[in-house]
Amino acid sequence: MDKQSMLDWLDGQEKMLSDMARVIWEKPELAMEEVFASGLQRDALAAAGFRLREVPGVPTAFVAEYGSGRPVLGILGEYDALPDLSQQPGPERRALVEHGPGHGCGHNLLGTAGLGAAMALARAIGSGALAGTVRYYGCPAEETISGKTLMAKAHVFDDLDACVTWHPSSYTAPWANSMLANLSVRFRFKGIPAHAASAAELGRSALDAVELMNVGANYLREHVNEKVRMHYVTTNGGSVPNTVPEDAEVWYMVRAPKFEMVRDTFRRLKNIARGAAQMTETQLAEVRLESAAWEVLTNEVICGVLDRNMKAMGGPGFEEEDRRFAAEMVKTFGPGEQLKGFAPFFVPAELEGQGLFEGTADPVGRGVCIMASSDVGDVSWIAPLCQFGVSVWPLGIPTHTWRTTASTSSHLAMRGMLFAAKTMAATLYDLSADPALLGEAQAEFARATEKQKYVCALDEEI
Ligand SMILES: [Zn+2]
Structure with a gap:
């Protein structure tokens, strides 16, 4: 199975992935309580032939693995929701469950895209086109910035050769920034x-x-x-x-x-x-x-591979209904409100007034540490890693708000999620198929971590 056939196969999984993301959206679970979402993903991966492992002491975490030997390529997924962000789909603020939880950070999409990418790579490995192992990490409790740290403490990332993950956004670009x-x-x-x-x-x-x-x-x-x-x-x-x-x-x-x-x-x-x-x-x-x-350490080589693949595919391929949805959502902003949501995701100010970012931009945030944290940081000090953002909600919508929950079950969100899955699958395909490229990513990582080795803070006597 060549790379294009793998991506075509993933395109054919749009309904399966959208159904999964929507079901997780409909049953939002808070950090460390993601029994339903992690169970759903475990079952789907087991049915696709993945071997499953528990993570000691973290019941809603798991590792799903396919293939054998090196390289070992990782994908990080998340599925936790946020308190008090229950919201119906669409442009009017109304909770589905008063003070209930909701997917105001789009983690219903985050993990599901990772699962799709892992399944696609497993097919490429199964066909004999790719060597090595693909792993999907079901990571709970990102919102309390703790799930991956606990998983790092259990040493589940130690033998990774490279790793990718993404985050829902209103702007599609590789993330060269730290956190x-x-x-x-x-x-x-x-x-x-x-x-x-x-x-x-x-x-x-x-x-x-x-x-x-x-x-x-x-x-x-x-x-x-x-x-x-x-x-x-x-x-x-x-x-x-x-x-x-x-x-x-x-x-x-x-x-x-x-x-x-x-x-x-x-x-x-x-x-x-x-x-x-x-x-x-x-x-x-x-x-x-x-x-x-820890802070996020970005791998520039992987950032470049993400960038090439994102540009080659062009963008999520939004449809007319997505543009209509975005235009309706943007109308709910007061004067100047949309622009305030741009800065955290490096969205250029000239896009003010537009509903949707449809393309894919150059890597953002090089040399910048954004004023937010993620437990992805820990993993980035264990293996070469890069993240990226994909438009899954209209321009300027900040995370952790009713507008995000209102968007993350939409058709627009599903198109963005599929693009994220294809970006991860394509990037890890390239790294696996080209040992010299993977070697470059690893050499950069070795240089960056030469003076400072990762120690899990939970193991450290601070
Ligand atoms: Zn998030």
Whole structure:
């Protein structure tokens, strides 16, 4: 099976893939709860002849593999939804389930495209046209930036030769940009309860420790790299004001362009937490690391292969109904609102007013670290990897909003998803068929990681 026949086969799977993406959209599941979506994908891959493996300790993660030997080529898929983004399809804001979850980041499409690409490559391997192994990684909990980190801790990516993934977007282009490293951690303080009026001197407030920790952290901001971001919420501040709070907890996220900056900021935050406990004569009862992901390291060689394939195919091939849908959605923007959604995905300002980006653009974001994080970062330090975006919703729609959920079950979304599947299949086909090209990608990766080897932050004594 040559490359074109493989892509033609994938074109023939449009209905199967669209049905799967829509069913996952209709049953949105939050991070780590993706029992239905992961089960559906496991069953489909098993039926296509893939061998399935569980990932210890991560029940909704799995690895599906076809073929044998090298090269081992990976595709990352996701399927988690977001809270409070339930929404009917179309241009009017209305929840399907009040405060229910919804696919406001398009992960129903993300994983399904990966599954399609993996099945196509398996057919090429099965026909004898390609050597090696293709793996589809069912990755849960991207929205809490934790699934792939837990999978990295289980060493499931260690023997990959190259890897690709994509993300739904309003703009079709390879992503040469990096993304922020991230760490999520909870600090829990234990105090001494007492009547807040008659015996206040006997009490020691855990909430005081949280508040003083936050004061310390806010003073720390001046003395960290200007790119470091710290955000927190108090998740437990006691129950009633007339009892000195015995328990209190604050949840922090730290982000920076390099994981080493995140690591150092975390070390200093722990000192602040200890200081807050000492000041208030409470105990720092727990420091619980929820997740930690490295910044994204982009492989330029793979970026180039993605770019060539995307340009050769031209774009998702949208139809008239897609253009109508996009025009209706864009009408829902207030003045200037569409343009605000352009920056995160590098959409050029001159496209303001248009409904849909139909072509495929040059790689975006080279040398830029965008102000968002993804657990794809961890994988990118284990194997050569590049991501790309594909238009699956109208121009300027930001992720994590009702408009995204409203778009990610549309025909337009399905066309974009199929293009993403074909891009991944074509790119990995090229890397497998041309050992010199794959060697270039690996040599670049070896140079980029020479001085800094990946260590899963969950295994690290930070
Ligand atoms: Zn996402």
